[in-house]
Amino acid sequence: MSHRKIAVVITARPSYSRVKTVLQAIKDHPNLELQLIVAASALLERYGSAVHYIENDGFTIAAKVFNVLEGENLTAAAKTTGIGILELSTVFENLKPDIVVTVADRFETMATAIAASYMNIPLAHIQGGEVTGNIDEKVRHAITKLADYHFVASEDAKTRVLKLGEEVDSVFNTGCPSIDIAKAIDTSGKLQFNPYSRYGGVGAEPDLSNGYVVVMQHPVTTEYKDSRRHVEETLTVVSQLTLPVLWFWPNVDAGADGTSSGIRSYREKNELNHVHFFKNMKGDDFLNLLNHASCLIGNSSVGIRECAYLGVPVVNIGTRQNRRERGENVIDVPYSKDAIYNAIQSQIKVNKTPKSLVYGDGNAGKKIAEYLEQVPLKFHKTIVY
Amino acid sequence: MSHRKIAVVITARPSYSRVKTVLQAIKDHPNLELQLIVAASALLERYGSAVHYIENDGFTIAAKVFNVLEGENLTAAAKTTGIGILELSTVFENLKPDIVVTVADRFETMATAIAASYMNIPLAHIQGGEVTGNIDEKVRHAITKLADYHFVASEDAKTRVLKLGEEVDSVFNTGCPSIDIAKAIDTSGKLQFNPYSRYGGVGAEPDLSNGYVVVMQHPVTTEYKDSRRHVEETLTVVSQLTLPVLWFWPNVDAGADGTSSGIRSYREKNELNHVHFFKNMKGDDFLNLLNHASCLIGNSSVGIRECAYLGVPVVNIGTRQNRRERGENVIDVPYSKDAIYNAIQSQIKVNKTPKSLVYGDGNAGKKIAEYLEQVPLKFHKTIVY
Amino acid sequence: MSHRKIAVVITARPSYSRVKTVLQAIKDHPNLELQLIVAASALLERYGSAVHYIENDGFTIAAKVFNVLEGENLTAAAKTTGIGILELSTVFENLKPDIVVTVADRFETMATAIAASYMNIPLAHIQGGEVTGNIDEKVRHAITKLADYHFVASEDAKTRVLKLGEEVDSVFNTGCPSIDIAKAIDTSGKLQFNPYSRYGGVGAEPDLSNGYVVVMQHPVTTEYKDSRRHVEETLTVVSQLTLPVLWFWPNVDAGADGTSSGIRSYREKNELNHVHFFKNMKGDDFLNLLNHASCLIGNSSVGIRECAYLGVPVVNIGTRQNRRERGENVIDVPYSKDAIYNAIQSQIKVNKTPKSLVYGDGNAGKKIAEYLEQVPLKFHKTIVY
């Protein structure tokens, strides 16, 4: 089996966390060479740069590509993708990978998919086949139609990729690599670190020893004009809670400024003596934090995936995670302060929900690396029907 | 019914010809305003600029976008697409269309699709759902997953788009607008114009009154390193024909230079006293020319579509039109001079094949304009399964 | 005299304010047509979008171009310029101006200069020939070498442009158009509006009736790693003042985040009960505010220009305005809290300094419009020595 160069493009800090075990398994594999490319918001301090996490974890970055265009509208998302294609083409031209890997469904991952597929480089897609009902879904399924290999996270996703006309021997249910990290964390005992001293952030520093909730709410691309109103419902509820609240800043998206400015403005006008705001956190620390939380509130996919495996109760707000498979740990609510409030009251009474393997058994990284070594190199396909 | 602005992006001269009746029907519709955007190779003399055809036909160009990156490799195709997104976003930002229309499946049409869908502008796609087995297919189906309305050319295409998970009320079999043009041409009598004096070109000017064949062979993206060898098979056969040959230069693509340089080099070394080369021809003149041809040779989609309607015999070479629906007028052959030669000998004995409506009845333009006025404006969808 | 189309590209809110009277004079001129293009940070809310000011002032925007690449390093400034060239070329291709006007010396103004000069469109430059000793100077003099007409703000600037080898009949000392605005404001009596209610912003709202100081400190490109430290010196001094302080947020630049984050962090840790922060202000309101201020502190060019004409005392910090001509109203100090403190104490004792015409008599806008109508159209030049 000859040596293969595998280029993985990371465009956001959460994507890095999600596929870290894949990167590690590629790096550790004797027949694979990892070419790690970091781009888009993964490079920006404003959204929590992934660079120092990546370097601390012992990875070497082969190329950095700054391509986030600034703007308060959706035009910026399109242009960021255009610049990404332009520049990733040059990076691929110079690095000459055997396979390119793109992760999930953020708008700018399309840049990776187009550059690779147009250059006849075999393209692997991690986490296709899921359903959410937002712009990410257009992106996700379009990438499926460009990709040559599909590493999906669940049986439901596999079925959907096959329905989309992909060849059966190109679709692999490896589980989601984010579960690999959840599997590895220490789930015994209490929270082992002080999040304030380790991660800074702003706001109050309430005592966490009697429980706390975590909030993570991203803007939804198709609703970006309402981002501010949506986050204000959550803010209103959160301000009334008695439990400490650890709030994580949203990552970049069209409309990020709606959510961000909503939070910033609310803070200027209201005292939030029990709320602390973080920009980001190392993946395993974040999972440890979640593991000991009374409840996760918001619309992050971590509530659907890792929290299912860990058994953490979740209040999932709005449309962002629509139609993703769920474990029993999730209560879904609309953008309504009353519904959010009631669901939180219900969830914080639960202790833990049962472990679910719907998103994998925690060995996704190794499985993906194995397939990357073994799949036939191809960039030519045709729809099966 | 309120007034709607419809932006149509034309990126190649053949695409213009194909959708001319759509443009006309939009322009003529009292409730629609046409915003015609011309980009990519449609602007370049080297590939037969569409601009003066467009202006002669009475259309006003709202914006021109030069975005073809030069290069002999596939990197250029990717980068052309990236630049296209970057610039079309600005054009859409300034023109503010209600619906954007993208045509067919050339690589750079993806730029239109991404810019519109990322900006939450409803996106219509003409000619999705077909199968060819080359890189165009990745592009075509990916655009289907980004588009909100699908104007397909045949029942087979409609079925395929629905299988891809699109909502049934977003898919419309209007037939192919190229058939509208075929319907309109004068099919009686003899060829009414002198192609040499009207279109120039280079090479011999053989007498056409006793029949002739037409050749149109494009490079195939997934085989671009072989473009030169492939076209040389055809050139060898063509050099041996006794009938006059009218050869049309290929349009831009990665590998265009392989095909083009193959032709150029062959011409330097061989006398071709019965062959004339054209860069391009107005759509209806071209159809008239085909209508009176003994045979069309090559891999153009015109052989599959318009020639089916017109009943012109076709020798279809190689993989470019694989799995597209066909009428009885087509003989398929591999890139082999013997197979090409034999098929030509067989086809030039046929007079006309029966008219086929597989790609529509010649009213596609009007049907599409009607739908563009009536469809609900939406940019949000979810896969149906 | 035939009709001329004059494209003016505005890339930042302060540039808009500076040339507003030029835009008005072009718009009012019977033989000129204004094509106003708004780009870069002038479009971004984060830096105080100029768009609603422009529209309120009755101008129509011919095209908007989002081209600010996000990033904390200088790479972003270069890339913003590259995107600007790419897109402005298309805008010029479609608008077909007779003359393009670029303003001053911000890094991204180079995009306007290159697009126009490479396309053989006559290029006019407002505010060349000045000296500052930072990266802006490289940009400013390079633009002089690309420009065909030079509308300079002072005799000193005219001399320098001529020394750079420009033809004598292409250099016009019109004065600076920013002085036109200063001339027009009402300088009698007291401050006529409440800046808090009209412009919002954050922080304390101290009573301004017994005097106040204004602060405006931008990052310096060549020192961007020190931006945070530099602004902290000023913050320390400001925190000790007894007079109310009105602080204006910096505009975008590489390192903006250094200055901005310095301010944000200082605010988190310190009480500033006499300081209010504004994002931006309409030009004439800002000049009225300055006109009644005890002192302007920072490194804004407004201290050198408009304040000279208005006779407002200025404490000019650091290198950003090095070697610009000054009136008697300026005290220059290094980035040192003691020096800044002492200079402020000295300046707030002064009432008004004498009016200086070094940057013009307040008719620059009209003069520039006249020249734009009369200069021969040319894009070809050669160095005079």
Add this chain to the structure above:
Amino acid sequence: MSHRKIAVVITARPSYSRVKTVLQAIKDHPNLELQLIVAASALLERYGSAVHYIENDGFTIAAKVFNVLEGENLTAAAKTTGIGILELSTVFENLKPDIVVTVADRFETMATAIAASYMNIPLAHIQGGEVTGNIDEKVRHAITKLADYHFVASEDAKTRVLKLGEEVDSVFNTGCPSIDIAKAIDTSGKLQFNPYSRYGGVGAEPDLSNGYVVVMQHPVTTEYKDSRRHVEETLTVVSQLTLPVLWFWPNVDAGADGTSSGIRSYREKNELNHVHFFKNMKGDDFLNLLNHASCLIGNSSVGIRECAYLGVPVVNIGTRQNRRERGENVIDVPYSKDAIYNAIQSQIKVNKTPKSLVYGDGNAGKKIAEYLEQVPLKFHKTIVY
């Protein structure tokens, strides 16, 4: 003395030839590391790719950047430059050079200059300070204003750079590196190789043993609409010569297609039994060819520089070399067939003109490498007056 990384950006094959001795001297220097970046037309076969020459000469390419935008108008030149900035910024971000070197004055060299200077990387410019009176001059002097070190080719150029306000210790008259190659060629005896068999090309293959002339005519950017007419004057004269003619295809420029299509069209219509066309030739072979030519005809700078050193008679046509310093070997003529004809008749009677050192003594490469090691690293400057 610490180790320095020197990035040299090559954007055209002729630029490579011109600075090859600089590249070699950097590569050979114990304290310097060469980072060779190849971009623009230097990568394109259509203009004679420099890549295989570079690799044959033993250099390693650190990055390739395809950035030539296709188009028949000047818009393409502007956009090529914009893309160049966007991508070279990323290349510099990843390679982290200590000094960037840009060569001469082709439009796209501005991309190198802007990317480096905006990123605060010290910028060296080879061949500034010359005068030509075309668009190149705007570019050349603008780059001088962006550059930190100037390696000029003559005393006249040095004087001009100093007049432009550059500091005296940043300007070095090293001579032109193209003379280094001229110095190294074997000037004894007869032409040592068969250009037809070594370089292919198209057209007749006349016997060269009794003398020949060489033609090299580039389009002039400011006159690009006239390119075709201009080259036709030369073609008319050339068709009447009795001596064999070796014609070199023009390099890329806006208007290249005017010149190229003029030549192509002329060849279609006229028999040229004594003319052979080459795309390009290795630098030293080309100089050998020139050295034995009776005369060089056209507007190439090689006629002004290397031919001065070699003593080859030159007929210099049109404005492209206006005001460059000349040796005694040049006769200047307008775009007029009679003037061109008469000058050729006069020059082919001359044998050799005396060797001139106006462009250096043939040691420029080594001198430049020495300076690159020794100059203080700086990116901050101010105009001297």
